[in-house]
Amino acid sequence: MDLNTVTEVRDARRRDTWRPGDAWLGGGTYLFSEPQPHIRRLIDLSRTGWEPLQLTAEGDLEIAATCTIAQLSRFPKPAEWAAAPLFEQCCRAFLASWKIWNMATVGGNLCNALPAGPMISLTAALDGVCRLLSRTGSVREVPVADFVIGAGRKVLHEGELLRSVTLPARALAGRTAFRQASLYGLGRSGALVIGAVDPIDGELTLTITASTVRPIQLRFALPPNAEALREAVEYAVEPGEYFDDIHGLPAWRRHMTFRFAEEIRRELTEEAGR
Known part of the structure; x- marks a missing residue:
């Protein structure tokens, strides 16, 4: 999409004063996907030369x-x-x-x-x-x-x-488990939960995203049972924090969050102990 309010594109390597209407330009896949009437100048990061x-x-x-x-x-x-x-x-x-x-x-x-x-x-x-x-x-x-x-x-x-x-x-050395759900085969994630086990002390971390408006993490020093896990998720996520849009109702996102959390608990704790 053409951003017809943009009047200038500047190289990010130049130390210019930040002004109202400025925006960083990386890949641009979001910036150019819809109108951005508030943007007047793009600060282009493509020539920074940062090692990926x-x-x-x-x-x-x-x-x-x-x-x-x-x-x-x-x-x-x-x-x-x-x-x-x-x-x-x-x-x-x-x-x-x-x-x-x-x-x-x-x-x-x-x-x-x-x-x-x-x-x-x-x-x-x-x-x-x-x-x-x-x-x-x-x-x-x-x-x-x-x-x-x-x-x-x-x-x-x-x-x-x-x-x-x-x-x-x-963290890179720890075992992980991944669960993701969408209303459609190639749709946007409605719930995405990741479990990770610390390779040194065995702490279990559960990271909840997509179903909630922000990332929510729970940490368990000892492997939790199903009841303890459910109570922890219930306490950590406020009712208003389940996201609501065309890609999933809050009730469905909440249901999938609890389901995935329990599946991950079993995968990373019960099966590991066998």
Whole structure:
């Protein structure tokens, strides 16, 4: 779609003063999908030269905000990453064509803050941490689970930029379980729940997304039984936090959340103990 209110496109490498009507341009798959009458200037990130994916000396994975879904999917995952299957599962949870895969970015998916954003699901479940840059050069770090605070709402300040998301080696080494549901075969996720087991202390983490307006995480130091899990989910998710749109009613999303949570509990705790 043509953005007929845009009067200028600027290179993000230039230190310009942030102005009302400015917007960061990554892959542009959302920006150009519908009218954006409030935007006057685009700050283009395509020439920043950020490495899409790189491993740190500690074994953490740093994902640049400009990394595309296709690059994330193709990245060779080390054999020691027990969580490796989760990357492709979340990439495939996109309601997107191959053209979108090659343009849409991880950072854009997070910053759109849509409940069904699968990159939010992936990075939150693996204890990802967002690195945020202000226009003055200051840096702050926010866990992905706290970055999105509602449907379309995030903690970014005016002009602040999501630079990257770092996934810790410890989370990458843990076993995971994935469940996703949609009203249609190729539809947007109505519920997406991920379980992860810490490889050191065995803590179980359950990350609820898509069915709720924000990521919700529950942590269990000891394997919970079915009743304890159900009570924890009931307490963690407020009734008004189940999302309501054409892709699923709150009651259905709630039902699928409880169902998936129990399936994941059995997969990661009961079966592991056999």
